[in-house]
Amino acid sequence: MSEFFLVRQPMFGTTGALLGYEIRFKDTAEGQGGFAESFLSGTFDLVRNRLPAFVACTRTQLVEDVFHMAEPGSAIVMLPPDLVADDAVTDAIARYRAHGGLFALDDVGEIAGPSEALVPFVSWVRIDTRSENAVTIGQICDRITQGTGKNAPKLIATQIDVLEQYEVVLGLGFDAFQGTFFSRPEPLPAANMPQSTVAAMRLMGMARDANINDRQLEDFISTDPVLTFQLLRLVNSAGIGMRGVSSIGQALRLIGRAAFLRWLAVAVAAVRRSSNGVDQELVRQAVERGRLLEQLEGGPRDGGTLFLVGLFSLLDGVFRMPLPEILSRVALSTEANDALLDRCGPYALAISFAESYELGLFENATELAKEMGVDPTKIGSYYTNAISWTAEALGAILDSQPPAHAGAR
Structure with missing residues (x-):
């Protein structure tokens, strides 16, 4: 190959x-x-x-x-x-x-x-x-x-x-x-996240906690009509391949924790998507990077954490807020925070790999991939897969945006 x-x-x-x-x-x-x-x-x-x-x-x-x-x-x-x-x-x-x-x-x-x-x-x-x-x-x-x-x-x-x-x-x-x-656009002086984004980020922290059961997640989602609407639309969509889902608990069981976390992460980024091409592209890049890194799973690196590390590594640009402030609103693992804030630990190389590849520094990206134990011949297909997957994922998220009467904030 x-x-x-x-x-x-x-x-x-x-x-x-x-x-x-x-x-x-x-x-x-x-x-x-x-x-x-x-x-x-x-x-x-x-x-x-x-x-x-x-x-x-x-x-x-x-x-x-x-x-x-x-x-x-x-x-x-x-x-x-x-x-x-x-x-x-x-x-x-x-x-x-x-x-x-x-x-x-x-x-x-x-x-x-x-x-x-x-x-x-x-x-x-x-x-x-x-x-x-x-x-x-x-x-x-x-x-x-x-x-x-x-x-x-x-x-x-x-x-x-x-x-x-x-x-x-x-x-x-x-x-x-x-x-x-x-x-990396300039941060806004008083940038604020929409309330539903804050709720989704809090929910991400809960979903990562093994001590939080599905019933507790269901209770939290039920208090937010936007999250409820989006989750049920997503799970009922043709892209998921499931029909007739009528409850939050059933949706959570069908989609599974890993897919639920990934959906939440994409939804968080997609909130910032606007008619401005720069904003749209930033969101796309963040989700693409998450999907690209997720495919590097192996050894000490978990695919779900790779996805979140990739996505959050660009969220400061998406939300025009300092990354530490964003991370203070969601409970990521210590390894993820180390990679994002201090560029150390098992996930740090993955961010460097993504940055090199996205700049077209292919030789450097290849060396970083080898250092992580990733087959360099698969990198090109990982990247194109990330593009196609992101287009589908963002489409599903944006299609699930609720109408005004559904309680959007």
Whole structure:
């Protein structure tokens, strides 16, 4: 089995809407291109989720028309900065444009590269904004758009890691934004959790306690109409495969403690989901990370704890609250708290693995997986499984949101 890795990273517009994903690949050990394998397996379309996918290319992939296999408009091909605009390249670009494809110029910086001769043929230009210097970044933008008039490409600011960078590029008129800042937004000065979220987090602590029986859980859930409505809808859904559940106790027995805990965790994250694309993506990332880590179960690591550690590792961004404050509201295990707060114990490596993989640092992620005793050839399938599972899980949770008269708070 080949080590086929890919990861998607979101791009947002000026209003916070999700515009598409950059999809990064690690080529297989056999030398087959990651894009080709992902497309032929169906993974490419799963990961891009009907949105445009920005994909880096090589000269060979370009001139061999590799991206023609994708649906027109689905793959925006990013041209490397050292690409020379010779006849073979310009002919290949013309063929892909005739096919309905779009191009972006990638990794534009202070020093102009040979690929900038291709600006007239691209729809997007991605600019490294790590300098945080408005004058320098503005000069790069002017260089790119000079003489383009109404046909000026849209500008993507990449490598945005802190608020100051985002404010600079927003003021310069960039059209799209990408970077770790959107996974760690600034905390709100007086962020509060909805009451149902607090209740769900308290319930998570109770459900983890072996001394708390199902009757006690049932009594607690019964006092919250939102939790009652959501639980019964979830267990009665086609996704669970059970029909006719009419009581909380029956629902708990059918779903089991482990699945109940996981559902609660997803429900907690989904409360923060809003019409804002950044918020939606944060929730998705948190649940995906939980599911990704859950699949690393083995040795001293419990799958349920892995799921919670993965999800809670991003909840500070989801709720715009310090992580210690969030953890004070739910009774996680000592090992989980050690991993989340101090990066120590049997679950700490799992968080580091997820962070490396999500940044596209595949070699580092592979080494961390080996250190945990995880087969590296399975990582790619774990990641794509996390994406598909999350889409289904969040769909079930959001479908179970109660109408206004059901007692939503």
